[in-house]
Amino acid sequence: MRRSDEAGTARREEILRRATELFLNEGFAGTSMSALAQACGLQKASLYHHVPSKEALFIACVTEGYNRELAALRAIRDDAALTDDDRLRHAMAELYRITVDSPVGRMSPLIAEVSLRFPEAARAFHDGFISQEHGIVGAIIARGLENGSFAPHDHLGIEHLIFGPVVTLALSRRMFASHPALEETYPVARVRDSHTAMVLQLLRAGTAMPDGG
Amino acid sequence: MRRSDEAGTARREEILRRATELFLNEGFAGTSMSALAQACGLQKASLYHHVPSKEALFIACVTEGYNRELAALRAIRDDAALTDDDRLRHAMAELYRITVDSPVGRMSPLIAEVSLRFPEAARAFHDGFISQEHGIVGAIIARGLENGSFAPHDHLGIEHLIFGPVVTLALSRRMFASHPALEETYPVARVRDSHTAMVLQLLRAGTAMPDGG
DNA sequence: GTCTATATTTCGATAGAC
DNA sequence: GTCTATCGAAATATAGAC
8 A cells, every 4th residue: 555545644544533532522413623623733624635524534433443453352262272261251351441442442322323314334333343343252152162161042142242231331431421420330340340250151051042043 | 380381381392302303313413403493393493482492402302201211110110910030021121112112212322422511411311210220120139139039149240231232232223223134133022032031040040249249 | 482584603615825 | 735715504592573
């Protein structure tokens, strides 16, 4: 890739970074190009030299953010030195880190905001990120099942049981960031550890399967 | 309460209803007072006869929506004719209905959007709705624990394990409403039944408690 | 209580100098 | 590649007739 390509310049990367920050804090419609220009120390017109439109900017923020996060998750999936239990533990810890801390992981409410107006953003987020995450965790569980570490279970139910609390915790912490008891009510480490232990308990014991899941 | 009080008129109720619909579909910043006026068959200026501002309108939409939903949940909590297992099953079914179908249950992404700009909306949503829901479900579980139907467990973990998948399912269904495989990937009834069965399995078996939860 | 008309601001985006 | 200046549209909200 040439140095002057669309995705390459340092200025553009800074714009994407600042824009992601603003979108996460103010929403899509609540983020103005003027505010973004100010955050970048530029005039508004200069932004349009780097980005064709606000919508294209948003799509770029979504699609260029998740590759690094997924790489870390894939590395855990492929780590042959771990036991099946520990591999899932590590993956869930990584899921919590991604979903609570990373920009792309915190983007779900944003996607919900814009999904009706440009479904392509939602589609990119689902295919490039959510569905990848589910696939990686699914592979980790399938491996444990083949090895006999985990008992037969309802795949769909376990999948939602793994991802549900993580996403909701991140959403709650964002919604109620100003709540005085935030850390007591929504503590990341305690929820993560308890959640992980219960998922492993279910996987080892097996769960009822409604209809051949 | 007098008939001409602020909360009473039919027109105001219609405005709140239409506004909730628009907010849910377009977000807060994405919903204009003009569009709302058009949806109500009014001129924009007439709206301001019923509502002092867009922000106050939003707060009203949030705070005046959840009482009926919570009443249904409280009725299940107080139903003495149910077994402890069935009481929790009914409550979780109601949680799914509220979170996926009802306007107030689908408001979480909206709260996330505006929470930094007017925290009072987030506060009202948390204190009047979320924390009420958690309290009701917590009481149902505590009753089962007293009766010996459920074994000792980590309260915080179970709480997040109950609410997490419901909220995330509703959020996913909204984000990916245009996804062709929506019903296969995010099916309400299957996730709900599997989720409920696993929660009951954990409650009956008991779970490890990190530090005296 | 609803209307027409408008004040005022801000929005996304563009033109053209340098 | 960044700037000043501005366009046209749309935003929230208000004034005042009826």
